[in-house]
Structures are given as structure tokens and as C-alpha cells.
Amino acid sequence: MDKLFSIIDSLSAGRTLNFEQFEYLVSHRSDEGARLLRTHAAAVRDSIYGKDVFVRGLIEFTNICRNDCYYCGIRKSNPNLQRYRLSEAQIMYCVRSGYDLGFRTFVLQGGEDGHYTDAQLCDIVRQIKTEYPDCAVTLSLGERSYESYAALREAGADRYLLRHETATKAHYEKLHPPEMSFEHRMQCLSDLRELGYAVGAGFMVGSPYQTPADLARDFLFLQEFRPDMVGIGPFIPHTDTPFKDMPAGTLEDTLYYLSIIRLLLPEVLLPATTALGTIHPLGREMGIQHGANVIMPNLSPTDVRKMYMLYDGKICVDDDATDCEKCLDLRLEKIGHRIVTDRGDKRTATEGGASYDL
Numbered sequence: 042m043d044k045l046f047s048i049i050d051s052l053s054a055g056r057t058l059n060f061e062q063f064e065y066l067v068s069h070r071s072d073e074g075a076r077l078l079r080t081h082a083a084a085v086r087d088s089i090y091g092k093d094v095f096v097r098g099l100i101e102f103t104n105i106c107r108n109d110c111y112y113c114g115i116r117k118s119n120p121n122l123q124r125y126r127l128s129e130a131q132i133m134y135c136v137r138s139g140y141d142l143g144f145r146t147f148v149l150q151g152g153e154d155g156h157y158t159d160a161q162l163c164d165i166v167r168q169i170k171t172e173y174p175d176c177a178v179t180l181s182l183g184e185r186s187y188e189s190y191a192a193l194r195e196a197g198a199d200r201y202l203l204r205h206e207t208a209t210k211a212h213y214e215k216l217h218p219p220e221m222s223f224e225h226r227m228q229c230l231s232d233l234r235e236l237g238y239a240v241g242a243g244f245m246v247g248s249p250y251q252t253p254a255d256l257a258r259d260f261l262f263l264q265e266f267r268p269d270m271v272g273i274g275p276f277i278p279h280t281d282t283p284f285k286d287m288p289a290g291t292l293e294d295t296l297y298y299l300s301i302i303r304l305l306l307p308e309v310l311l312p313a314t315t316a317l318g319t320i321h322p323l324g325r326e327m328g329i330q331h332g333a334n335v336i337m338p339n340l341s342p343t344d345v346r347k348m349y350m351l352y353d354g355k356i357c358v359d360d361d362a363t364d365c366e367k368c369l370d371l372r373l374e375k376i377g378h379r380i381v382t383d384r385g386d387k388r389t390a391t392e393g394g395a396s397y398d399l
């Protein structure tokens with residue numbers, strides 16, 4: 042049998058792949074192979090989650106960041122950006138309006154902003170969990186100490202998103218300044234896991250200097266670490282960063298990798314990201330059709346959205362939360378999916394009911 046198809050078969054049957062097989066899968070994609078992978082990925086997703094798509098209300102509460110990642114628009118060395126912080130009251134306002142729209146998960150995301158103390162952050166988490174005990178709180182605050190992660194978990198945070206960005210140390214060092222370390226990133230992920238968070242990892246597709254071997258190591262890492270959530274989206278250059286002239290990641294690559302990840306981790310919570318919706322007007326819908334099952338609309342106040350520009354051209358910055366909600370409902374309905382109003386926890390293959398036979 043053709044080597045590509047035999048690898049796709051192994052992956053679809055739940056067998057472990059090795060480095061060489063992942064690298065082959067990445068570098069020998071064919072149209073027919075990609076179609077087959079997509080069919081399997083959508084079937085596996087349907088067998089566990091049906092046509093349900095989970096929504097997460099994203100609150101970008103600060104664009105101030107101590108880091109200087111070469112790819113990121115809110116890096117500290119970008120002087121052309123108006124910086125903002127939301128107060129506790131503003132964050133709670135976003136949560137309340139999100140709750141009324143049907144959101145049951147709130148993602149607090151921000152740059153690595155030292156202004157907010159652990160005590161303040163814990164307070165916000167506790168307030169959300171007390172007012173809305175039926176909701177999940179996800180944090181995406183970058184690298185912190187074990188003690189800080191522990192305090193936030195104790196305060197009630199359920200999940201934590203920290204993309205590993207790349208599982209290859211040498212590649213990590215090409216994307217980040219010397220003050221940042223690959224080992225620390227990985228340590229954070231294992232701390233979060235140990236503390237009982239549902240953990241999200243992930244990487245950018247087509248990030249500068251990424252090779253098929255790097256991607257193979259990303260998949261090997263995901264296969265071994267088995268995160269509960271995986272965020273991937275195309276790299277998109279931002280004009281005020283050192284990577285402004287680097288090419289963007291592609292739609293085709295991102296969709297192909299979404300399908301691979303769904304098959305690798307059948308139960309994973311897998312968002313069709315805003316970056317995917319930015320490189321193609323129907324990117325998020327296509328993401329769902331390739332195996333994704335989560336969408337993360339923006340709940341941040343409209344006046345600050347333009348200031349949370351990680352990359353050029355980010356979508357939805359002129360709409361408000363109600364517009365996004367209606368727009369997504371309609372978009373998903375068109376492709377035969379529906380948004381569900383619950384916490385959207387990870388389901389297991391047996392809970393989904395229907396089984397998936399190859």
C-alpha cells in the first residue's frame with residue numbers, strides 16, 4: 042500500500058506513530074490523503090461530540106506584556122500600540138453580558154502583565170465562580186510560578202491554555218529572545234497538569250523557520266503529553282514585529298494538521314481559531330469540517346479589541362459580542378453544526394454514544 046495511506050490508516054486506527062511517520066505525513070501530503078484524513082477526523086469527532094460546537098467567551102483583559110516574542114504584536118518592544126488593562130469591574134461586566142448570551146466558559150487571556158497580583162487574579166476567578174457556579178474558568182496568562190498556578194487553581198480556575206509554540210528547543214530559540222526558555226515553558230505545562238488543570242498546548246502553523254521535522258516533534262509531543270485542548274492557527278505576520286516580512290502559514294496546512302490532531306487525540310477540545318478565520322473568510326467553518334469542535338468568540342469590550350492585535354488583520358474587532366454570537370450561530374447552522382450552551386467539558390468516547398468503526 043502507498044506509504045502515506047498506510048500511515049493515515051495507522052493514525053485513524055489509534056496506533057502510535059513515530060517521528061519518521063509524522064515527518065512523512067507532513068511532507069508528503071496529497072489531495073486524496075488530505076481528503077481521507079478529513080473524513081476520518083470528522084467521523085471521529087462526530088462519534089464523540091456529534092455536531093455540537095462548544096463556545097468559549099474570550100476576554101482579553103490586558104495587552105501589556107513583559108515578553109518580547111518575535112512574532113507577537115503585543116510584545117513589549119512594540120511602541121506603536123496603545124496599551125490597556127481592564128479593571129475587575131470591567132471584566133465582570135464582560136462575564137455578565139457573556140453569561141446572558143449563553144456562554145458557560147470564560148477565558149481570561151492577557152499578556153504577561155506583572156500589574157495583576159496573584160491575589161487580584163484569584164479574586165477575579167473566585168468572583169466568577171461564586172456568581173456563576175455553572176461556568177468554567179479558563180486562564181491564559183502565560184508562564185507563572187508553580188505557587189501562582191496553585192493559588193489560581195485553588196481559587197477555582199478549571200483550565201489553562203499555554204501553547205508550547207514548538208517542541209524543538211532550537212526552533213523555540215529562533216522565535217523567542219534569550220530571556221525565554223524552552224525548558225521553562227515545558228516545566229509550566231507539566232506543573233499545570235500536576236495541579237489538576239485541564240491543560241491546553243499548541244503551536245502556530247507555518248511559524249518562521251518551522252520545518253517538517255519540527256512539526257513531527259510537535260505531534261510526538263502531543264501524542265505523549267496528551268493535552269486536553271490543543272490550539273493551533275496559522276502564523277500571521279504583524280507589521281511591528283521582527284517577523285513582519287515572513288510569510289503567513291497556510292489554510293491547507295492548518296486544516297490538515299487539525300485533522301491529524303483530532304485523530305491523534307480523539308477526545309481533544311480543538312478550537313477553530315480566530316487566526317484561521319483571519320486568513321480565510323470561511324476558515325473557522327472549514328476548521329470545524331476538518332475535526333475542530335470549539336469556537337472562541339471575543340467578549341472583550343469593542344473599544345479595546347483593536348488593541349489586542351497579535352497579528353495583522355484580526356477579525357471581529359469592529360463587532361460586539363452579540364454580533365459575534367449571532368454571526369457564529371448562523372455560520373455554524375449553514376454547515377450543519379450548532380452551538381451548545383454548557384461548560385463544554387471534554388467528553389470520552391463512550392459518552393458520545395455512537396461508535397466509530399473504520
Ligand code: 5AD
Pocket residue numbers: 112113114204206244245274275276277278279316351352
Ligand atoms: N500569528 C499567529 N498567532 C500568533 N500568536 C501570537 N502571535 C501570533 C501571530 N503573529 C499566538 C501564539 C500565542 C497565542 C496567544 O497567539 O501561539 O500563544
Ligand code: FES
Pocket residue numbers: 106107108109110113115116117152153183
Ligand atoms: Fe507577550 Fe509573547 S509577546 S507572550
